Amino acid sequence: MAVPQPANTLQGDLLKRVLAHEVQETPWLDRSASKSLLNCNGFPFPWKGRWQYSDFRALVEDALSLEGAHNALQSSHDVDVRRFDQPETEAQTMEFGSSDGVGDFPLIDINGVLFRSGTKLSSIAKTGSVKVNDANGSVDRHLMSIEQDAGMTVEETFKTGNRVVLCHVRDNAKLEYELTMPHGEGIGYHCLVVWLAKGSTFELHLASKGAQVRRNDVIVNVLGENATATLSGGWFVDGSDHLDSQVYMNHRVGGSHSEQSFHGVVDDRARSVFSGFIHIDRNASATEAHLTNRNIALSTQARAHAQPELEIYTDDVICSHGATTGHLDDDSLFLLRSRGIGEESARAMLTKGFLRQVVHSEGGTSLLNL
Amino acid sequence: MKLLELRGLAASVDEKQILNGIDLTVNAGEVHAIMGPNGSGKSTLSNILGGRDGYTVTEGEIELMGAPVNGMSVEERALTGLFLGFQHPIEIPGVTNMEFLKVAIDSHRISLGEEEMNTRDFMVQVRDISKRLELSTEFLKRFVNVGFSGGEKKRNEILQLMLLQPRLAFLDETDSGLDVDALQVVARGINEFRSDENGVVLVTHYQRLLNYVNVDFVHIMINGTIVKSGDAQLAHEVETHGYTGLGEA
Ligand SMILES: Nc1ncnc2c1ncn2[C@@H]1O[C@H](COP(=O)(O)OP(=O)(O)OP(=O)(O)O)[C@@H](O)[C@H]1O
Ligand SMILES: [Mg+2]
Numbered sequence: 001m002a003v004p005q006p007a008n009t010l011q012g013d014l015l016k017r018v019l020a021h022e023v024q025e026t027p028w029l030d031r032s033a034s035k036s037l038l039n040c041n042g043f044p045f046p047w048k049g050r051w052q053y054s055d056f057r058a059l060v061e062d063a064l065s066l067e068g069a070h071n072a073l074q075s076s077h078d079v080d081v082r083r084f085d086q087p088e089t090e091a092q093t094m095e096f097g098s099s100d101g102v103g104d105f106p107l108i109d110i111n112g113v114l115f116r117s118g119t120k121l122s123s124i125a126k127t128g129s130v131k132v133n134d135a136n137g138s139v140d141r142h143l144m145s146i147e148q149d150a151g152m153t154v155e156e157t158f159k160t161g162n163r164v165v166l167c168h169v170r171d172n173a174k175l176e177y178e179l180t181m182p183h184g185e186g187i188g189y190h191c192l193v194v195w196l197a198k199g200s201t202f203e204l205h206l207a208s209k210g211a212q213v214r215r216n217d218v219i220v221n222v223l224g225e226n227a228t229a230t231l232s233g234g235w236f237v238d239g240s241d242h243l244d245s246q247v248y249m250n251h252r253v254g255g256s257h258s259e260q261s262f263h264g265v266v267d268d269r270a271r272s273v274f275s276g277f278i279h280i281d282r283n284a285s286a287t288e289a290h291l292t293n294r295n296i297a298l299s300t301q302a303r304a305h306a307q308p309e310l311e312i313y314t315d316d317v318i319c320s321h322g323a324t325t326g327h328l329d330d331d332s333l334f335l336l337r338s339r340g341i342g343e344e345s346a347r348a349m350l351t352k353g354f355l356r357q358v359v360h361s362e363g364g365t366s367l368l369n370l
Numbered sequence: 371m372k373l374l375e376l377r378g379l380a381a382s383v384d385e386k387q388i389l390n391g392i393d394l395t396v397n398a399g400e401v402h403a404i405m406g407p408n409g410s411g412k413s414t415l416s417n418i419l420g421g422r423d424g425y426t427v428t429e430g431e432i433e434l435m436g437a438p439v440n441g442m443s444v445e446e447r448a449l450t451g452l453f454l455g456f457q458h459p460i461e462i463p464g465v466t467n468m469e470f471l472k473v474a475i476d477s478h479r480i481s482l483g484e485e486e487m488n489t490r491d492f493m494v495q496v497r498d499i500s501k502r503l504e505l506s507t508e509f510l511k512r513f514v515n516v517g518f519s520g521g522e523k524k525r526n527e528i529l530q531l532m533l534l535q536p537r538l539a540f541l542d543e544t545d546s547g548l549d550v551d552a553l554q555v556v557a558r559g560i561n562e563f564r565s566d567e568n569g570v571v572l573v574t575h576y577q578r579l580l581n582y583v584n585v586d587f588v589h590i591m592i593n594g595t596i597v598k599s600g601d602a603q604l605a606h607e608v609e610t611h612g613y614t615g616l617g618e619a
Binding site: 331334341355 | 474
């Protein structure tokens with residue numbers, strides 16, 4: 001998906017316009033942190049590095065012309081909720097714009113400069129739960145804090161727009177996150193950033209269809225001992241859709257454990273990208289990190305691109321990492337057909353079976369028709 | 371009625387010639403056993419009958435239920451009444467045994483112009499067969515063959531056989547890897563299945579299966595061809611003397 005070189009100057013112009021932009025409705029919010037980060041990270045050149053697969057200029061253009069706020073929070077239970085788009089005294093002092101330490105993710109900074117609505121949630125109960133709806137093409141940002149020993153379940157639906165969700169999971173707290181992404185007609189950028197403190201637990205259940213263009217980043221920073229992250233998910237991308245999923249698992253301290261399994265299916269002329277990045281710090285000894293990503297292409301024109309990346313700076317780790325791309329298993333297909341099951345049904349059964357291994361949430365099961 | 375007829379069947383796998391002229395006729399009501407050393411082509415014959423990709427008939431003919439199989443897909447052969455019991459039943463993660471069996475039986479019914487099987491009737495029937503095969507109904511909820519022991523996988527093959535009620539069953543080493551009790555259970559399944567209407571071909575390495583299942587014919591296959599045919603007595607001879615002296619010079 002390389003874009004011709006002259007686009008470079010366009011992006012310079014776009015960057016300037018983002019930096020100069022003021023969201024009229026929220027003058028009380030200080031966006032200077034995001035602006036300076038964006039200024040130093042620059043705009044995501046579509047043909048470079050981790051941004052090479054998707055082009056988000058149209059998404060940014062759309063965001064610049066947005067007006068009004070969009071409330072995505074549907075309901076909550078046992079959770080304290082503050083909205084950013086209302087001029088509360090507390091909201092003014094809230095440090096919600098900062099995504100410090102996340103690294104080179106310019107779309108997070110763009111979100112910080114342009115977001116028009118959002119919420120700050122905190123759970124002190126064991127059983128907090130929230131439902132978050134689609135951003136509907138808008139730009140929003142949610143800050144979640146699961147306090148010490150607390151628990152929270154998030155059921156989020158996202159199709160299009162630019163959304164950043166920043167989650168702090170404090171000591172011994174638990175976050176269970178069901179992220180369901182139905183087909184989207186437009187462009188979408190979704191980024192979930194999670195910081196895990198000592199003894200905390202994070203579970204992600206992802207299920208996704210494609211969109212015209214969708215990028216889905218999950219960034220997990222393991223900051224405390226005995227923290228556990230379990231990420232699983234599946235996607236089915238068809239038509240001419242495009243889904244670019246990237247997971248960054250950063251083990252900053254030792255004695256932590258992460259497990260990831262993602263299965264992807266591409267059909268028709270669709271394209272999927274999966275980039276699974278595991279980073280283990282020098283002092284993160286006794287870390288265990290596993291990742292598998294399997295992809296199946298159902299048609300000859302569909303493309304699934306998988307790339308594993310490992311950065312390990314200590315010897316004392318147990319780490320496994322595998323990514324494959326292939327077709328439905330011939331032996332399985334033969335078995336089903338030899339029992340009288342037509343080829344098309346047999347393929348559908350195997351495709352479902354492939355996704356069922358990693359999709360367990362109710363929302364995901366119904367989205368992918370499993 | 372002729373359920374299967376092979377006339378001078380020669381076949382190759384990935385361009386390697388494996389079967390070198392097989393003549394065999396299986397009529398309704400008959401049980402045949404095929405024995406032969408490792409690599410003689412028994413499983414290849416099963417795949418050829420099933421119409422598997424990569425397996426090519428190079429000479430001769432195959433007729434199923436009196437009609438040539440040329441151009442028939444894998445599922446069409448199954449729907450005319452062919453059943454293959456696999457030597458190494460494979461695992462299908464993510465697909466439960468129950469839905470697999472239901473879709474399979476419904477495919478057969480739909481091809482006969484019948485309605486899909488009512489779920490309750492299906493459950494009653496599948497539970498009944500499981501019980502007869504001493505297979506816990508737990509296995510129905512599990513993914514196809516995933517985590518099943520070798521013996522459980524083979525019993526699962528017989529479960530499929532008994533549910534689908536084919537005209538011709540080609541069972542490739544269904545008795546291998548079974549303990550004595552499991553062997554008796556599997557043999558009982560085969561005996562319950564066999565009738566004047568259908569036919570069975572048992573591929574086996576051991577005469578012991580024939581202690582439990584009465585066979586009408588025994589064929590010895592060596593290097594992709596049947597070198598000798600006889601009755602059950604032939605299996606005893608193989609058991610005592612091995613295959614030496616039976617092969618073509
Ligand atoms: N895909 C293949 N490519 C090349 N050779 C093959 C292939 N599949 C099977 N063969 C060869 O064909 C021959 C017959 O194999 P087959 O599995 O039919 O033997 P078999 O009689 O079933 O043996 P066993 O008793 O061990 O099950 C063997 O030499 C085997 O290596
Ligand atoms: Mg064999």
